[in-house]
Amino acid sequence: MSRQRSMEVIEQAEYVTIGELVRLTAVRYSTLKFYTEEGMLPFEQTEENLTRRYRRVESLERIAQIRRLREQKKTIPEIKEILGCGEL
Numbered sequence: 844m845s846r847q848r849s850m851e852v853i854e855q856a857e858y859v860t861i862g863e864l865v866r867l868t869a870v871r872y873s874t875l876k877f878y879t880e881e882g883m884l885p886f887e888q889t890e891e892n893l894t895r896r897y898r899r900v901e902s903l904e905r906i907a908q909i910r911r912l913r914e915q916k917k918t919i920p921e922i923k924e925i926l927g928c929g930e931l
Contacts, residue, residue, distance in 0.1 A: 858887070858896040867899075868906050875906075881919065882928040883909060 848856070853863045861879070865872050878884040879895065884905055886895040905926070912922045 853899075856899055859899045859902070860894060861897065863899075864897055864902055864906070867903060870906060870910075878906075878909065881923065883919075883923060883926055 848863065850866065853859055853867065856863075859867070861872065861875050864870070864875055868875075875884060879886060884897065884902060886897050888895050908926070909922060912925060917925070
């Protein structure tokens, strides 16, 4: 198993893992995985490394936006429409 990066490194990184997003946002892993699977949280994946990589800044902004919409009692389909997420 790989070593965890320090928060200082994570906070400066261009790309982060889903586990690092959990540490940055305090959003549950299962929630972030759901957002990813629903196409609400974009990621990149290289051929040689199957780990999903998330752009840190864009992902933090997207998660904050989803949180605000959930606080407004928006449903997942409504949020997907607002975010411009089409069907996968």
